[in-house]
Structure formats: structure tokens, C-alpha cells
Amino acid sequence: MLERIAYNLLQVFVLVAFAPLIEGVVSRLKEILQSKRGPSIFQPYRDIWKLLHKDEIVSDHSSWIFRFAPYVAFAAPVFVALLIPVLTRYPLFFAFMGDMLGGGFVLALGGFFATLAAVDTANPYGPMGASRTRMVGFLAEPVFIVVFLTVSFVAGSTIPYIVQTRWVTPIANFFEPSHVLLMIAFLMLILAEDGRIPVDSPSGQFELAMIDRSKSLEYSGRGAALMKWAGAMKFMVLTIIFLNVLVTPWGLAPEGSGLAGVLIAIPLVLLKIFGFILVLVYIESSLAKLRLFRITEFLGAAFVTSVVAMITRLSEI
Amino acid sequence: MNGSPYPVIAALDALTGALFLLTALGVVATRQVLASLQLFIVQSLLLTLSAVLLGIALESIHLFAVAVITIGTKTLMIPWLLRHTVSSEVYRTREIQRVLNIPTSLLLSAVLIVLAYVITNPLIGAVEVPFAAINLPLGVAAIFLGAFTIVVRREAVPQLLGLLAVENGVFFAGVAIVPSLPVIAELAAAVDVPVITLVMGLLTRQIHRRLGTTSVGELAALREH
Numbered sequence: 029m030l031e032r033i034a035y036n037l038l039q040v041f042v043l044v045a046f047a048p049l050i051e052g053v054v055s056r057l058k059e060i061l062q063s064k065r066g067p068s069i070f071q072p073y074r075d076i077w078k079l080l081h082k083d084e085i086v087s088d089h090s091s092w093i094f095r096f097a098p099y100v101a102f103a104a105p106v107f108v109a110l111l112i113p114v115l116t117r118y119p120l121f122f123a124f125m126g127d128m129l130g131g132g133f134v135l136a137l138g139g140f141f142a143t144l145a146a147v148d149t150a151n152p153y154g155p156m157g158a159s160r161t162r163m164v165g166f167l168a169e170p171v172f173i174v175v176f177l178t179v180s181f182v183a184g185s186t187i188p189y190i191v192q193t194r195w196v197t198p199i200a201n202f203f204e205p206s207h208v209l210l211m212i213a214f215l216m217l218i219l220a221e222d223g224r225i226p227v228d229s230p231s232g233q234f235e236l237a238m239i240d241r242s243k244s245l246e247y248s249g250r251g252a253a254l255m256k257w258a259g260a261m262k263f264m265v266l267t268i269i270f271l272n273v274l275v276t277p278w279g280l281a282p283e284g285s286g287l288a289g290v291l292i293a294i295p296l297v298l299l300k301i302f303g304f305i306l307v308l309v310y311i312e313s314s315l316a317k318l319r320l321f322r323i324t325e326f327l328g329a330a331f332v333t334s335v336v337a338m339i340t341r342l343s344e345i
Numbered sequence: 346m347n348g349s350p351y352p353v354i355a356a357l358d359a360l361t362g363a364l365f366l367l368t369a370l371g372v373v374a375t376r377q378v379l380a381s382l383q384l385f386i387v388q389s390l391l392l393t394l395s396a397v398l399l400g401i402a403l404e405s406i407h408l409f410a411v412a413v414i415t416i417g418t419k420t421l422m423i424p425w426l427l428r429h430t431v432s433s434e435v436y437r438t439r440e441i442q443r444v445l446n447i448p449t450s451l452l453l454s455a456v457l458i459v460l461a462y463v464i465t466n467p468l469i470g471a472v473e474v475p476f477a478a479i480n481l482p483l484g485v486a487a488i489f490l491g492a493f494t495i496v497v498r499r500e501a502v503p504q505l506l507g508l509l510a511v512e513n514g515v516f517f518a519g520v521a522i523v524p525s526l527p528v529i530a531e532l533a534a535a536v537d538v539p540v541i542t543l544v545m546g547l548l549t550r551q552i553h554r555r556l557g558t559t560s561v562g563e564l565a566a567l568r569e570h
Contacts, residue, residue, distance in 0.1 A: 204359065208363055209367070324447075324448045325448055332455045336455070337363075340359075
């Protein structure tokens with residue numbers, strides 16, 4: 029019992045500790061692909077450290093929501109990490125506290141507060157980005173629902189620990205058309221939810237074109253550090269759900285392997301994430317950002333893909 | 346798929362079928378003319394793959410003949426014909442005029458796919474070939490999507506690609522239902538389809554030369570000289 033609580037907390041620690049590293053690797057790889065050298069992969073840590081030691085300036089016209097939002101945004105991925113299989117194949121202590129929908133709600137809560145905070149300051153760019161995020165969000169919502177419905181229908185459960193074993197036992201299940209289509213749809217969702225190209229440009233500095241990033245423009249000091257950290261963690265949580273539940277549930281610690289198994293799982297999971305990052309960087313470098321109203325088409329395609337996955341599943345081919 | 350005597354091949358065939366359907370959706374929805382031509386080539390390759398898989402499983406030489414003919418005509422000859430008869434200006438077109446916008450046509454496509462599953466469901470029990478449950482609904486869905494492409498597009502070349510996608514769908518369903526189709530039927534199709542493509546390509550070329558556009562949607566009225 030105590031052991032499982034400890035592993036669960038270790039999952040959270042891994043998430044908090046390695047999320048900035050993953051962001052650093054993504055931006056470094058992207059720069060390398062563009063024939064530039066790029067910043068060190070540890071740059072996000074330095075940024076967060078620097079921001080934590082700076083003074084925070086808060087607008088007089090903002091309410092408590094603005095001050096409160098970074099903590100909610102930071103806490104949301106941490107809570108989700110308690111629910112999902114980050115390192116182990118067997119359910120840990122908090123695994124049955126919430127299912128995948130619960131995790132989705134918690135993540136959405138963080139996004140909700142970030143949106144409110146962006147509107148709160150009355151900075152002209154904040155509400156614009158907030159409304160755009162909502163637009164992307166409500167277009168992504170049906171895809172999420174269909175993907176979760178199909179996944180839980182297939183596995184007969186909504187607990188991610190139970191879902192993950194379904195796709196690889198036996199291995200022929202991996203090539204099921206519904207599985208492949210779900211992977212494609214979920215990949216498109218990650219691109220949209222995390223504000224990656226082709227939906228949004230994560231490194232763009234042009235406020236008028238921003239979707240996700242303009243929400244945290246008003247933050248400084250500790251608030252900015254937490255928002256940045258929270259963004260990195262949200263990306264890592266989505267990646268882990270994608271990899272450990274849907275795509276490659278290998279390399280996780282099996283039942284009864286003790287602490288050693290869990291510790292070995294850390295580099296293996298990071299390696300998987302690195303492989304995913306390579307794909308992501310390739311996608312981001314080979315596509316152009318879509319115009320705002322083309323995002324409907326992108327997420328419409330994701331929706332149809334997920335619906336086709338559901339149909340092929342329900343008709344039992 | 347469960348209970349099929351060839352589990353691995355059935356799984357691979359189902360995967361091929363899913364990707365086949367995705368490319369059909371792509372032909373409906375892509376904006377660039379060139380991209381929809383490339384998607385059509387990928388779709389034909391997937392059709393070939395499915396024919397080869399079924400050929401291995403059912404030990405039918407006819408299906409290998411289908412595969413060879415498909416590779417020869419649909420991935421090599423038709424793209425070559427289309428690229429050479431229609432001026433390259435058409436392929437640089439980005440914005441294709443459409444009757445419906447892309448999200449609406451994608452949603453309607455999803456409805457068509459559901460419809461394909463509904464109407465083929467009673468037919469699957471009637472044929473004895475184990476792969477019909479995979480190929481028949483997907484093939485019919487591809488037929489619907491190809492026909493829908495013809496309806497929804499307003500450029501000549503993508504409409505032609507819709508027609509060819511219908512043909513792909515027919516073959517995709519056909520290889521599963523009639524694995525021992527005589528080669529003569531396939532050969533007839535192999536000669537027919539490039540000829541259709543050639544005729545339509547030349548017609549498109551003439552239209553483009555006369556009017557400077559291939560937007561079929563604007564060709565609404567007859568005019569005598």
C-alpha cells in the first residue's frame with residue numbers, strides 16, 4: 029500500500045522534473061532541423077529559475093482569478109499524473125480515483141482558469157487568444173468524446189490502466205483499423221490542444237496570430253514561471269496518455285518488479301517520448317500554420333477519422 | 346475479424362482498408378489538385394496491397410493479376426496521362442471551388458460511411474469469402490465517397506479523380522466477393538479506365554485552352570458561336 033503511494037508520487041515527480049526538459053528537446057530539435065544550432069535543451073529550466081527569482085507585477089484592475097490561475101494550471105497536470113500510467117503497468121494507489129474522463133475534466137479546469145485569467149486583465153490580446161482557444165477547444169471536444177467512447181467501449185473500462193493492455197494482447201490487436209484511426213485522430217488532437225503547428229505556432233512572437241500563448245502574456249515573475257511550467261507539463265501528460273495508453277504501452281514496470289522496475293521505466297518512458305518528439309518535430313517542420321478558420325477543417329478531419337474508427341469498431345470487423 | 350481462419354492477414358487487410366477509406370476522405374476534402382492526385386495514387390497502392398493480401402490468403406492467381414493491373418494502370422499510367430494531357434497550371438491551383446465547404450462535406454462523408462455499413466450489413470452473411478466483412482463495406486463506402494467527390498467538387502480534374510475513386514471502391518469490394526473473377530474482366534477494366542482518363546483529360550485540356558479555367562461549376566450555360 030505505502031509502496032504504491034510512493035510510486036504514485038514518484039510519477040508526479042517525474043512529470044514535474046522532466047517536463048521542461050522535453051520542451052527544451054523539442055525546441056532544440058526544431059532548430060537543428062532548420063539548420064540552426066538552437067538553445068541548450070536545459071534552457072527551459074534556466075528560464076523557469078530566472079522567472080521564479082523575479083518580481084511579479086500584477087495589474088490593479090485584475091481580480092483574484094488572475095493571481096489564482098497559475099496555481100490551478102500548475103496543479104491540473106499534477107493531479108492527472110496521479111491517474112494515468114506514467115511508469116507502471118499495474119494500477120497505483122490513486123488510479124481508481126478518476127477515469128480518463130475525469131483526467132480530461134481536470135485538464136480542462138486548468139485551461140478554463142487560464143482563459144478566465146486572460147480575460148481578467150483586459151489586455152486586448154488576452155481575450156482574443158482566450159476566445160480562440162475556446163473555439164479550438166469546442167471543436168476538439170467531440171473528437172475527444174468519440175475517441176474516449178471508442179477506447180472505453182473496446183476495453184470495457186474507462187480506467188487507463190485497463191485500457192492500455194487491450195491493444196497489445198495479442199499483438200494483432202495493434203493493427204486493428206479502429207486502433208490505427210484512433211491514433212491518428214488523437215495525434216491531431218494533441219497538435220490542436222497543445223497549440224502546435226498546423227493549428228498554432230508555439231514559438232511565434234506575433235500577438236495578433238497567437239492562440240494559446242497570448243493568454244499568459246500578462247504574467248511576470250512567479251506567475252509566468254508557473255504558466256510556462258504548466259504548459260510543458262500539460263504537453264507531457266498528453267504525450268504520456270497517447271504513448272502509454274494508446275500507442276506503445278511497452279517498457280512500463282510490470283507487477284511485482286519493485287522499485288528497480290519503476291526506476292528502469294523512467295529512462296524507457298523518456299526514450300519513447302523522445303521518439304514521439306522526433307515525429308512531432310517532423311510534422312511541425314513540414315507543415316505551415318493554418319489560417320484561423322481553416323482549423324475547423326483540420327479538426328473536422330480529426331472528427332471524421334475518429335467517427336470512422338468508432339464505426340469500424342462497432343460493426344466488429 | 347474474430348473467428349477468421351487467417352487472423353494476421355485479416356488484421357493487415359482491415360488496416361489497409363481503414364487507410365483506403367482515409368485516402369477516399371482525403372480525395373473528398375483536400376484543397377490542392379495535386380494533393381488529391383497523390384492521394385488517389387496512395388489509394389490505388391492500398392487497393393493493390395489488399396488484393397495481394399487476399400491473393401496470398403485465398404491462393405488465387407486472379408487477385409495477383411488484379412494487383413499487377415492496378416499498379417500498372419492506376420499508379421503509373423493514369424497519373425502520367427493526367428499530368429501530360431492537362432496543363433500544369435491546373436495542378437498549381439490551390440483553392441478548389443466547392444459546392445459545400447470542407448467541414449460540411451467531411452461530416453456528410455461520415456454519414457455516407459455509416460450508410461455504407463448499414464446497407465452492406467445484411468449482404469455480408471450472403472457471401473462466403475472470409476474477407477467480405479472487411480472489404481465489402483469499405484469498398485461501398487469508397488464508392489459513395491467517390492460519387493460524393495464528383496458532386497461536391499467544381500474542378501474537372503478532382504471530379505475525374507472522384508470517378509476513378511469509385512472505380513477503386515468497386516475493385517476493393519470486388520476482390521473480396523469474387524476472388525476468382527476472370528482475368529478478361531480485369532483486363533477490360535484496365536484498358537477502359539485509362540481510355541476514359543485520356544478522353545476526359547483531353548477534354549479538360551480543350552476546355553482549359555478555350556476558357557482558361559477548368560472550374561466546371563462556371564460552365565452552366567450553352568452558347569452558340
